[in-house]
Structure formats: C-alpha cells, structure tokens
Amino acid sequence: MPALPELVSNLALLDASGIFSSKTLSDTERDLIQAGMRFPAKTYISFSLTFSALVSFVASLIFLYFSSDILQSFAFLFLFFSISFLILSKYPAYEKRKRAERIESEFSMALREMVAEIEMGLSFEKSFSAIGRGSYGELSREFRRANAEIESYGASVSEALRGVAERVDSVLVKRICMQLIFSYERGLKGEGLRELANSLVSLQKTKSREFSAKFSFLGILFMSVSCIVPAIFAAYVIIGSSFLSFSFSSQDILTAYALVFPICDLAILLYLREKAPQMMIS
Numbered sequence: 001m002p003a004l005p006e007l008v009s010n011l012a013l014l015d016a017s018g019i020f021s022s023k024t025l026s027d028t029e030r031d032l033i034q035a036g037m038r039f040p041a042k043t044y045i046s047f048s049l050t051f052s053a054l055v056s057f058v059a060s061l062i063f064l065y066f067s068s069d070i071l072q073s074f075a076f077l078f079l080f081f082s083i084s085f086l087i088l089s090k091y092p093a094y095e096k097r098k099r100a101e102r103i104e105s106e107f108s109m110a111l112r113e114m115v116a117e118i119e120m121g122l123s124f125e126k127s128f129s130a131i132g133r134g135s136y137g138e139l140s141r142e143f144r145r146a147n148a149e150i151e152s153y154g155a156s157v158s159e160a161l162r163g164v165a166e167r168v169d170s171v172l173v174k175r176i177c178m179q180l181i182f183s184y185e186r187g188l189k190g191e192g193l194r195e196l197a198n199s200l201v202s203l204q205k206t207k208s209r210e211f212s213a214k215f216s217f218l219g220i221l222f223m224s225v226s227c228i229v230p231a232i233f234a235a236y237v238i239i240g241s242s243f244l245s246f247s248f249s250s251q252d253i254l255t256a257y258a259l260v261f262p263i264c265d266l267a268i269l270l271y272l273r274e275k276a277p278q279m280m281i282s
Contacts, residue, residue: 026041109136
C-alpha cells in the first residue's frame with residue numbers, strides 16, 4: 001500500500017485551487033504544517049478533489065449496476081463526492097488536533113528526563129538534543145527538526161523552540177516551549193521545569209479519571225447493544241410473528257444482525273478510542 005505522501009503526489013491531478021479563497025488555502029496550509037503533513041495546500045486540495053472524484057465515480061457505477069437508475073446514480077455520485085471531499089478537507093484539522101494531544105502526552109516524561117540531565121550537570125543544549133534522540137514519538141521527531149534548524153541553519157535554541165510552538169496546535173505545548181525558553185535564557189536549573197512536568201502528570205491523571213467515568217457508562221451501553229438488544233430483538237421477532245400481526249422477512253433479520261448491530265458496536269468502540277487519552281493508546 002503506498003504511503004500518504006506518494007499517494008498525494010500521484011493523485012494531485014485536478015488543480016481547482018483557484019476556486020478556493022486565499023484564506024481557505026492559508027488555513028489549509030497551516031493545518032497541514034501543524035498536522036505534520038508536508039504538502040503544499042494546493043497539492044493537498046488537488047489530491048482531495050481527484051481522490052473524491054475517482055471514489056465517487058466507482059461508487060456510482062456500483063450503485064448503477066444494482067439500481068439501473070441513471071438519475072439516482074448521478075445524485076449518488078454528487079452526494080458521495082461531497083462527503084468524500086468534506087472528510088478529506090477536514091482531515092488535516094483532525095490530525096493536527098490528535099498530533100497535538102500525542103505531543104502533550106509525551107512531554108511530561110521528556111521534561112523529567114531533561115530535568116534529571118540538567119541536574120546531573122549536562123548543558124541545556126545537550127539535554128534538549130537528547131529529547132530528539134529519545135523515543136518520544138511525535139515529540140522526538142519535532143525536536144529532531146528543531147535540532148536540525150540549530151545545527152544546519154544556525155538558529156538559536158529559543159528560535160527553534162518558537163518553531164516547535166508554531167508547528168503544534170496546542171496552548172499547552174506553547175506554554176511548555178515558553179517555559180523552556182525562559183529557563184534557557186535565564187540560565188535556570190530544573191526547578192521550574194520539574195514543577196511543569198509534575199503539573200502535566202496531574203493533568204494526565206485528571207483526564208484518565210474523566211475517561212474512566214465515561215468508560216463505565218459506555219461499557220454498559222456496549223454490552224447492551226452487543227448482547228441484550230439483539231436478544232430482545234430476537235424475542236420480539238418470534239413473539240411478533242407468532243402472536244401479533246408483525247412480520248419480519250429474512251432480509252430484515254439479516255440486515256439487523258449483520259449490519260445494524262455491528263455498526264452500533266463499532267460506533268461505540270470508535271467513540272471510546274477517540275475520547276481515550278493519548279497516553280492510554282500509545
């Protein structure tokens with residue numbers, strides 16, 4: 001399966017960026033940067049249009065094969081194209097938010113490591129570069145980029161940290177970077193950073209408790225949808241067909257058990273994953 005950069009480059013065929021305003025292009029450019037997706041806005045919009053057109057065309061052909069109604073097929077093509085393009089155009093904004101959450105969750109341990117190294121006598125610059133060499137996922141990748149700016153382009157540590165703050169859509173990350181800049185420029189030891197790391201850990205514990213409260217309710221809901229509701233539906237089908245005037249075809253029953261109930265279960269699981277703190281996923 002091709003990687004996303006290769007897929008975007010190969011499918012960026014329809015250049016219709018002229019129909020979008022400069023504000024839309026600039027917002028998309030910012031979202032792509034903060035999502036860690038290094039594509040020009042015009043290239044990504046072109047890819048979104050081309051991919052949506054191809055997918056909707058194939059889907060409309062499949063629909064036409066089963067329905068043989070050309071007018072409905074065209075309506076389905078337009079609807080599927082609109083939905084597909086909307087999802088793709090909003091994906092960078094979604095990914096930048098999830099990326100910011102991942103970086104926030106990785107910062108607490110990274111700061112503690114940095115504080116320990118500074119207190120052992122390492123310079124701020126060496127402890128800073130150690131985060132880039134560490135295994136902190138998105139945070140390490142961002143700090144490797146910052147180190148490259150320092151080593152290759154002569155940027156200062158403060159400038160590199162400001163670059164990190166600009167590339168991550170998070171008020172918390174901006175606050176951390178400003179605290180790092182303050183500590184670096186004032187030549188402070190790890191006191192302020194240790195306090196900041198402890199506050200990050202407390203924040204993560206609070207998010208975990210909030211998620212646990214939601215998980216208890218949604219766990220009961222999932223058990224109900226996956227076990228209790230199908231059993232009640234089966235009883236309703238039997239009783240309704242035997243004693244009442246209700247009738248269910250085999251296709252109705254198959255649709256309920258093969259499509260409706262699994263989709264409801266999947267929706268609950270996806271919601272749980274979406275709301276779970278990043279430290280519980282990674």
